[in-house]
Amino acid sequence: MDKNEKILRLLEENAHYTHKNIADAMGMSEAEVTAIIEDYEKKGVILGYKALINWDKTSREYVSAIIEIKVQPIKGEGFTQVARQICAFPEVVSCYLMSGGFDLAVTLEGKSMKEVAMFVFEKLSVIEGVTGTATHFVLNKYKDKELIFEEQEKDDRQMMGL
Amino acid sequence: MNYDNILLGKVKDLKPSGIRRFFDLADSIEGCISLGVGEPDFKTPWHIRQAAMDSLQKGMTRYTSNAGLIELREEISRYMERRFGLKYDPKNQVLITVGGSEGIDAVIRSIIGPGDEVIIPEPSFVCYSPLTVLAGGTPVHLPTYEKDNFKIDPQVLKNAITPKTKLLILPYPNNPTGALMTAEDYAEISKVLLGTNIIVLADEIYAELCYNTDKPNSFASAPGMYDRTVIVNGFSKTYAMTGWRMGFVCGPKEILGCTLKIHQYGIMSAPTTSQYGAIEALKNGDEDIEEMKAHYNMRRKYLLDSFKSMGIPCFEPLGAFYVFPNVSKFAPSSEEFCTDFLNKQKVAVVPGNAFGETGEGFVRISYAYSMEHLRKAMDKLDKYINHNL
Structure with missing residues (x-):
């Protein structure tokens, strides 16, 4: 891995690390790290800084679903135009072009299964070029963004190890 | 039964770790934030765990040869050359032990008997003196001081040597101080030892955790010291493998041959998995x-910066994962500082005197903790030191 990309890895691990923290870990100056991060932000390599939230532990009622979408590609455009239309919906959390038996994998969030189903039915399946959809509801999240969604582990290390 | 008449005096007289009482107190406090642990917070990297599981699945569950798997000894031999530029013959100069601890014990027992003196720097990890006593030897404490960044002063070492001195322990990078001895420092120590018959037990378990340099340093590389140095190293700190109990010893084949016999009769072979x-x-x-x-x-730099802004004096430790700040201006003793800080702010740090007399006035703070954990603890330390809370 490129040295500067190690900075990205650290930020991806914990966006709360300060530029000074990262500089200390990398053996660089704080100013160097700031310049590199600003450059990544400008170039759109770093797109933003968000909190990872386990909504299952809140009172928010929601469901997630993964939708497999088959698309008839448009000449000269491929899948891009359809994907762009799909991405414009705020309900869409992610949208990937896939190899294999279908074309786009879309993650959706909604208040209820009915709402998600209606969205697929009324908004996605009617987009020109979409030839089929298959909706899979998420039952439980075990791991997301490299984090395992279980009870926070307790530090069971002993002080005996002087 | 009157066990008192049965049990060996020198074992009965061994003091249980002086700070057990303090740890028990910390354990009893609900929500206590600990900075006391001496093992990595990281988990063993997955590919290492996977390799061990694979070996189990393949049914590799038998004893290995007494010295350990030859494949492992060959890897250690390559590692020592790659990282330290030191050559050890995997056939007779490398021994796999149950953690570094067994290596330390077996090497001391290979060399030390009644009447022999072992020079042990202070402050240091707590096992060297008891193991020396159990072997029948006499521990001679070699003080190190904050003014020297807790390095060994060659002159002080020279003064500690007597005709009975047989072994010098060199535990660097050091637990609890984090002190590091550089190649230049070791060259000075080697001058003192040349012309003597003193063997060196270099406990280099923290060797890879050195922060001013990319390459770790071994005493065996110091001029003329290879033939008198036995290195104890291991996987616990370097690869976050404490629970695996994997250590190794490298040194002259004549010494390792004896150490192997102790290991063979006492242990058989280190755990195969x-x-x-x-x-x-x-x-x-x-x-x-x-x-x-x-x-x-x-984390190390974060703690040092925090101490600086709080006005807590601390030399810059360049090794291991400990800092050793001087708290003498805040409390009459290390223990009183630790107890009061624990009671008021529910943070546990280890009193420096647990590691020897010259640790008095200091506390050991481990940074084998996440940044979030350390930030919380430093906020509390600031409240305690600067706001009388």
Whole structure:
């Protein structure tokens, strides 16, 4: 891995690390790290800084679903135009072009299964070029963004190890 | 039964770790934030765990040869050359032990008997003196001081040597101080030892955790010292493998031959599953070391910056994962500082005197903790030191 990309890895691990923290870990100056991060932000390599939230532990009622979408590609455009239309919906959390038996994998969030189903039915399946959809509801999240969604582990290390 | 008449006096007289009482107190406090632990917070890298599981699935569950799997000894031999530029013959100069601890014990017992003196720097990890006493030897404490960044002063070492001195322990990078001895420092120590018959037990378990340099340093590389140095190292700190109990000893074949006999009769062979994990660590673990080291370095500097802004004096430790700040202006003794800080702010740090008299006035703070954990603890330390809370 490129040295500067190690900075990205650290930020991806914990966006709360300060530029000074990262500089200390990398053996660089704080100013160097700031310049590199600003450059990544400008170039759109770093797109933003968000909190990872386990909504299952809140009172928010929601469901997630993964939708497999088959698309008839448009000449000269491929899948891009359809994907762009799909991405414009705020309900869409992610949208990937896939190899294999279908074309786009879309993650959706909604208040209820009915709402998600209606969205697929009324908004996605009617987009020109979409030839089929298959909706899979998420039952439980075990791991997301490299984090395992279980009870926070307790530090069971002993002080005996002087 | 009157066990008192049966049990060996020198064992009965061994003091249980002086700070047990303090740890028990910390354990009893609900929500206590600990900075006391001496093992990595990281988990063993997955590929190492996977290699051990694979070995189990393949049914590799028998004893290995007494000295350990030859494949592992060959990897260690390559590692010692790659990282330290030191050559050890895997056939007779490398021994796999149950953690570094067994290595330390077996080497001391190979060399030390009644009447022999062992020079032990202070402050240091707590096992050297009891093991010396059990072997029948006499511990001679070699004080090190904050003014020297807790390095050994060659002149003080020279003064500690007597005709009975047989072994010098060199535990650097040091637990609890984090002190590091550089190649230049070791060259000075080697001058004192040349012309004597003193053997050196270099406990280099923290060797890879050194922060001013990319390459770790071994005493065996010091001029003329290879033939008198026995290195104890292991996987616990370097690869976050404490529970695997994997250590190794490298040194002159004449000494290792004796150490092997003690190991053979007392242990048979080190755990087989762990040995397969260790092979994987050495083959593919260099990046893991680098990544963990970067995190430790971030935390080390964060703590030093925090101490500075709070007005707590602390020399810059360049090794291991400990800082050793001087708290003498805040409390009459290390123990009183630790107890009061624990009671008021529910943070546990280890009193420096647990590691020897010259640790008095200091506390050991481990940074084998996440940045979030350390930030919380430093906020509390600031409240305690500067706001009388």
